[in-house]
Structure formats: C-alpha cells, structure tokens
Amino acid sequence: MITSEFLNGGIYVNIALFLTIVLSLGVIFVNGWTDAPNAIATAVSTRVLRPNIAIGMAVVMNFLGVLVMTYFNAQVAETISNIVTFDSGGSFRVSQIALAAALFSIVVWTVAAWYFGIPTSESHALIAGLTGAAMALGGLHAVNGEEWMKVLIGLVVSTLMGFIGGFLITKLIVWLFRDTQRRKANKIFTVGQAIAAGANAFLHGAQDGQKFIGVFMLGLFYNNLAEKTGNGFAIPLWVMVLCSLTMGIGTSVGGMKIIKSVGMDMVKLEKYQGFSADVTAAICLFLSSVFGIPVSTTHTKTTAIMGVGASRRFSSVDWRIVKEMIYAWILTFPGCGLIAFLMVKFLLLIL
Numbered sequence: 001m002i003t004s005e006f007l008n009g010g011i012y013v014n015i016a017l018f019l020t021i022v023l024s025l026g027v028i029f030v031n032g033w034t035d036a037p038n039a040i041a042t043a044v045s046t047r048v049l050r051p052n053i054a055i056g057m058a059v060v061m062n063f064l065g066v067l068v069m070t071y072f073n074a075q076v077a078e079t080i081s082n083i084v085t086f087d088s089g090g091s092f093r094v095s096q097i098a099l100a101a102a103l104f105s106i107v108v109w110t111v112a113a114w115y116f117g118i119p120t121s122e123s124h125a126l127i128a129g130l131t132g133a134a135m136a137l138g139g140l141h142a143v144n145g146e147e148w149m150k151v152l153i154g155l156v157v158s159t160l161m162g163f164i165g166g167f168l169i170t171k172l173i174v175w176l177f178r179d180t181q182r183r184k185a186n187k188i189f190t191v192g193q194a195i196a197a198g199a200n201a202f203l204h205g206a207q208d209g210q211k212f213i214g215v216f217m218l219g220l221f222y223n224n225l226a227e228k229t230g231n232g233f234a235i236p237l238w239v240m241v242l243c244s245l246t247m248g249i250g251t252s253v254g255g256m257k258i259i260k261s262v263g264m265d266m267v268k269l270e271k272y273q274g275f276s277a278d279v280t281a282a283i284c285l286f287l288s289s290v291f292g293i294p295v296s297t298t299h300t301k302t303t304a305i306m307g308v309g310a311s312r313r314f315s316s317v318d319w320r321i322v323k324e325m326i327y328a329w330i331l332t333f334p335g336c337g338l339i340a341f342l343m344v345k346f347l348l349l350i351l
Contacts, residue, residue: 017219017223017225019096019100020096020099020100020103020219020220020222020223021216021219023100023103023104023107024103024212024215024216024219025216025242025243025246026103026107027103027106027107027110027122027126027212027215028209028212028216028243028246028247028250029246029247029249029250030106030107030110030111030122030250031110031122031208031212031247031250032062032246032247032248032249032250032251032252032253033250033251033253039058039061039062039197039200039201039203039204039281039297039301040054040055040057040058040197040200040201041301042193042197042269042274042277042278042301042305043193043194043196043197043274043278045269045274046193046269046270046271046273046274048189048190048193048194048197048271048274049194049197054197055251055252056252057197057198057201058201058204058251059248059249059251059252060201060248061198061199061201061202061204061205062201062202062204062205062209062244062247062248062251063205063244063245063247063248064202064205064244065201065202065203065204065205065206065207065209066205066206066209066210066213066240066243066244066247067205067240067241067244068202068206069205069206069209069210069289070206070209070210070213070235070240071237071240073289073290073292074210074213074235075289075290075291075292076206076207076210076211076214076288076289076292076293076294077210077211077213077214077217077233077235078214078233078292079147079150079214079292079293079294080126080127080130080210080211080214080215080294081214081215081217081218081233082144082147083127083130083131083143083144083147083148083151084130084131084133084134084142084143084144085134085138085142085143085144086098086099086133086134086137086142086218086222094137094348095137095222096219096222096223097344097347097348097351098133098134098136098137098344099133099215099218099219099222100347101129101133101136101340101343101344101347102129102130102132102133102134102215102340103129103215104339104340104343105125105128105129105132105133105336105337105339105340105343106122106125106126106129106336106340108339109125109129109332109335109336109339110122110125113328121296121297121298121299121329121332122208122296122298123207123208123211123294123295123296123297123298123299124296124299124329124332124333124336125332125336126211126212126215127148127151127294127333128332128333128334128335128336128337128340129336129337129339129340130215130340131143131148131333131337131340132336132337132338132339132340132341132344133340133341133343133344135337135341136340136341136342136344136345137344150292150293150294151294153293154288154293154294154295154296155295155296155299157284157288157293157295158284158288158295158296158299158300158303159299159303161280161283161284161300162280162281162284162299162300162301162302162303162304162306162307163303163304163306163307163310164307165280165283165284165304165307166276166277166280166303166304166305166306166307166308166310166311167307167308167310167311168307168311169276169279169280169308170272170273170276170307170308170311170312171311173272173275173276174272174311177272185272186271186272189271189272189274189275190271192275192279193271193274193275193278196275196278196279196282197278199278199282200278200281200282200285200297200301203281203282203285203286203289203297204285204297205244205247206285206289207285207288207289207294207295207297208247208297209243209244209247210289211294212243212247213235213239213240213243214233216239216243217233217235217239220239221233269305269308269309273308273309273311273312274308276304276308276311277301277304277305277307277308278304280304280307280308281297281300281301281304284300284304285297285300288300296329299329302322306322
C-alpha cells in the first residue's frame, strides 16, 4: 500500500484506497457534470424541454442507465478494466499510484474542457489517461491491443453511424411527413423527442457509467477488495448504486455551457431534426452497449447532429464549432495521456 496510519480513536485509514475512491467518484461526478448534458442538448435547443426539466430527467435516466445496464450487461465495464495492465512486478502500491495518476489527469482535462465550453469526450480522456499511466510503468507492453481495437472500432463506427444515420433518418422523416400539416407534425416530434432525449440520457449512463465502474473496480482490486472472475469483475450492487448516484448528482449541478455549444451554436435545429439526432444517437449507443464497445456519447451525439444539419445543406452546420470539437478530440489522447504519464513518474519519485 502507498501509506496507512492510525488516527485518533483507532480508526484505520488506507490513504491509497481513500484516494482511489475519491478520484473515481470525482471522475464520475465530472462526467455527469460535463458530458451528460449532451444527451438533452437538442431537446433544450428545440424548446421541447425546458432546461430545468431536461436536467431533472437526465439525472433520473442517467441513474437508471448506470444501474440497469450494469446489472444486466457489464461488457463495457469489462472492456475498460482490461484495456491496460498496471503490471509492476506484482506491486499493488505502484499500480495504485498509476491508477490515481490516470484519474487525476481525467479530472484536470475534462474540467478544463468544461471551462472553455468544449464538449470533449470523457470516454476518450479515460482511455487516454489509463493508457498513459500504464505506459509509464510498462511501455507498449502494458496496453492490451485487442481491447484497444474495440476503442478504435467504436471511434470509427460511432462517427459513421452518427453522421450517416442522422442524415438518412432526417431525409426519411421529411419524406414520410411530406403531406402532414406542420403543426400536427410538430406535436408528434415534440413527444417523440422528449422520449428520445430520455433514452439518450439512459444510454449515456449505460455507456459512460459502466466505463467508470470498470475503473472503480480496478481501484478496489488493487486494494485487495475485489477479485477478477474470468474477463471481468463481479460488480456489487452497492458499487452500481454509488456510481449511479454520483453521476446523477453531477448532472444536476449544471451543463448549460455544453448544451449551448452542442445544441444551439453548432447547428440550428427544428423539432423533427432534433428528434432525428436523438434517435440516431440512441440507436448507436444501444448497439455499442450491447456488444461491449466503449464509444463516446459526446462523439456519437455530435456527429448525429452534424448529419442532421448536413441533410438540409452543409452550410447550415457551423463548421467552425465542429472544427474546435475535432481539435479537442484529437488532442485528448496525447494530451490527457501525457498528463497521466508525467504524473505517474512524478508520484513515483516522491512516494
């Protein structure tokens, strides 16, 4: 263990375990704070839901998404827990340092992105942080290529499915409702988008909640409080509930900056377009969760909105905003990975 001591009253405190739990919950909280608003951004921008109502719904659906999907299908959590190996010759002390450094780098990166209103992906930051920390210990040998391939597949698939799906579904809706009165159609899409936004929030919890539960279980494992069973962990119910509540609380704190960037600035949406974007993102996230492929909910939702906007005309998309987001995604892997790498080296020097 890193260090441990007795406090007054004989209470035994393991600082390594404490830091792991605090940082893990901190990352989950930040994810709910900065990433979950993407799920409801389009419903707010099209005025289907008022911000306070949308955020309240997102809190509830995020909680249920983490809890329900982890209980029935924890493949995404398994992928994340196996993506790297913090192998340091059997020393759990060093493994704990590496995991703490990875979590710290994610919090730093995502809070900075939130401050500038850029919807960077916590999923990409998580993967980058874990990879950078593991490489500080074992180089490329610490990276599980097979599991990392799922990440690359998810990156490509979510981009294509999001953009092409948003484009095609919008075109299909325009054709199907070509003879429907606008007022009647808007009533249908108002209800439809509210439901689809709830599904997005649920599936955000299912995807991102599982990713961070995988990391939480690694923290318990390196403190001898969890055992691996086959390819993953037997995740206790209390872990599911704790992580679900933390993400829900994070979502309730805010997120209007991200809602503005994704749902209002990038492209101006009508109700049928917002519905198309939400349905596209929900389909992609559901399939990815079922097959255990970790994808970025931000990436998926944003590319779906881009596809919807492009279905009308490419000039309707503010490509300047899109370019800023792409730069943020590209920089996340080396940037967050480097922070974690350097943090591991620094902590190993002083501890």
